Amino acid sequence: MTASDALDTGRAAFAERRWAEAHERLAEADSAGGISPADLELLATAAFLRGRGEECVSVLTRAHAAFASADDAEGAARTAAWLALYQIELGDLSHNFEWVPRGLRLAAAVRDSSSVIGLVRLPPAIAQLASGDPVGAEARFREIGDIADRTQDPALAALALFGRGMCLTEIDDGEAEGMACLDAAAAAVSDGKVSPVGSGIILSTVVSVAHTAFDLTRAIGWTKVLDDWCRDQPELVAYSGQRHALRAALLLLQGAWAEAAAAAELAMARLRAGDYRAAFGAPYWFGEVQRLLGAFHSAAESYRRAGATAWDPQPGSALLDLAEGRVSRARDEIRRTASAVGDFARRHLLPAVVEIEVAAGETGAARAALRDLLRLGASASTPMFAAVRSHAEAQVLLAEGDGTGALEAARAAADAWRRIGAPHETARSRVLAGRALHVLGEPTRARAEFDAARAVFLELGADPALAELSSAAGERRGSLLTGREVEVLRLVSTGLTNRAIGERLSLSEKTVARHLSNIFGKLGLSTRAAATAYAYENGLV
Known part of the structure; x- marks a missing residue:
């Protein structure tokens, strides 16, 4: 195949999202020498999507130099912006000090009708959000959205909406509007309005946000969008591991633990194949599967791997310590993490804080964590949050000796978990109901709750939950x-x-x-x- 034929075939494969052939043919044409900077951009994107991050950065740097040599300010600014974004995705923020100011400087020479003047502002807005300034970052993303509207760039508009949504979830009373922005960004991906890398960034993040928000409806809906998007690109490596990790999270909740374990294994395999995003989810959710099944040693190793990335492996790591009897260590871990994050992330951690403080005998601290959970969740009206809240209330009331209140809360939690189809959590709430009935002097009814929970735990293979149940029921080991x-x-x-x-x-x-x-x-x-x-x-x- 001639270099010209390879280039034409590579371009066609890129347009059809056949990433393996696109990468192979464009690389073949590049090795023959002389392909355009625009084709180098295609090669860089294909390399990134095939899990070849270093190659992507190298090729795109060459494209940037070629645009700059040709005095093409728009092309040079665009490649500078994408180099900054790619390196954020790869977890390398050091080079952003080079590419962000360069992109902004080059964009100053670009005509106002070009959306590049908005694209170069994305990396600094992301950095501002990451530094803990969601209010300032939201203003930046809003400006980028205005530029996208003016220049009629739907892909940039979707990324601006995504950024605004991420900021608003961190701002007081902004969660509802933020989730609506994320809905709109995910819809733009479904409509094919966003670039492949932009689509991966949006979809792999919004599903994680839905889990953090206890929003099962969105988690299911957005997981399907991510699943379909990846399935339509069978040669995709980037984002495919995160897809499997997030599917594992959902399957765990829904009680499909064998499928969850298989999805977690696939996520780890894709991480090894080069899915950079999977580093932020695959080890953690693999650890969660292992912890719930009782494979504690393997779970500890998975959480260690997750902690080696920017992902704090909580609450899973602390709950593993609790399950293994290291109560003080679990309490110290979860307190440290919960005190270091924003309100949105802390709300997600607080149910574990309540559970661990109760186990540590710190009833006052558990009550304080429950108050914090209720305060931070005041605007959350999802069925899953209602279940989480009631379960936490039952734990605290039981620790305080209020059997009647604990029974009422535990039953409300079990009913809520049952309605959303979460068998393991339903059974855990029934264990709480059984313990409350014991306190109230009704052992026969308590036994019925324990037996129902045991049947679920046995079916799932939830060995740690069985151990907890036997302890609660006073059974022999x-x-x-x-x-x-x-x-x-x-x-x-x-x-x-x-x-x-x-x-x-x-x-x-x-x-x-x-x-x-x-x-x-x-x-x-x-x-x-x-x-x-x-x-x-x-x-x-």
Whole structure:
């Protein structure tokens, strides 16, 4: 294929969003020498979407130099703006000190009818929001929106709406308007009005915002838009991992835990393949799946990986500490994080703050966190927030000894969770109802609540929740084990290796190891010798 043919094929593939072929053919034409700066822009975009961030920056830097050499101020300003945006996406903010002022300076020589004069203002507006000034940043995004309207650039208009929405969610009484802005930005993506990278930025962020806002309706709707957008581009690497991570978050809530685990695995695979955005979600949601299933060691490693990025792995990491009995550490972690974030993010953390403070015996601190949750959620009218609020109220009231109030709140929470289709959370609220009934001297009715919750936890494989339930119901530790786990424990006590146990039970060695890990976690043991002793002491052998 000649260089000219490769270039034509690459352009056509780019237009059809066939990113692998677009990247391959445009790179082939580039290696032959002499492609235009505009085609270098296409190659840079294709490289970014294929997970080749360093190549993208290198190629776009060459395009910028070519535009500058040709005295094309508009092209040079546009590439400077995108270099700043790409490096924000890649987590490299150091070079923005170079590209942002350069883009602004070049745009000063561009005609007023060009939307580039708005594009170059996006990176500094994003930086202002990230620095903790949503009010100032919102004014900047509003100006960019005015420029987009004047120059009739729908892609820039969508990014300006997106930026305004992100700012408004952080401003007092601005959440409703902010979510409406994010709705409009996501709709522009659905209508095909936004560039591929701009679409990925918008969609992968708005779904996360919906989860933070306890807005399940938007989380479901926006996840579908992101899912469809990625599915229509099967060769996409960038944003595809974040898509799977956010699907895992939704599937966890909906009780489809096997599918959630598969989605989390896919997210991690896409992260390894080069999806930069997945670094901010894939390890965390993979950790959440593992924590809820009781794979605590793996969950800790996932949260560690999440913490190595700009993502603070909370509340998952603190809840893992709580599940493993490190209550003081969990309390210190969650307090530190909650005190360091804005109101919007803190509201998302406060349910965990309540749970951990109650577990630590800090009833006054739990009541204060509940008041903060109610204050920050005063404008939130979503069904999911109603469930979260009632569950937190039940925990605090139970800690304060108000069985009647706790029962009423727990039942309200269970009903709310049931209506939105969240079985694990429904069962957790029923455990609270059972505990309240115990306080009220109604053990038979308490047992009914516990039994209903247990059935759900067993179906989901929610081992930590089963352990918590057995503690609440005053059960023996051995009753936590499934029939298969008892079989594995009996064979461990005979001195067999995992491989030999697997051969005896027709299981893989990996499955035996998982069962053994679950047994250790449920029984609070750490060695095979201790497990053997437990089996003999409790008549299992």
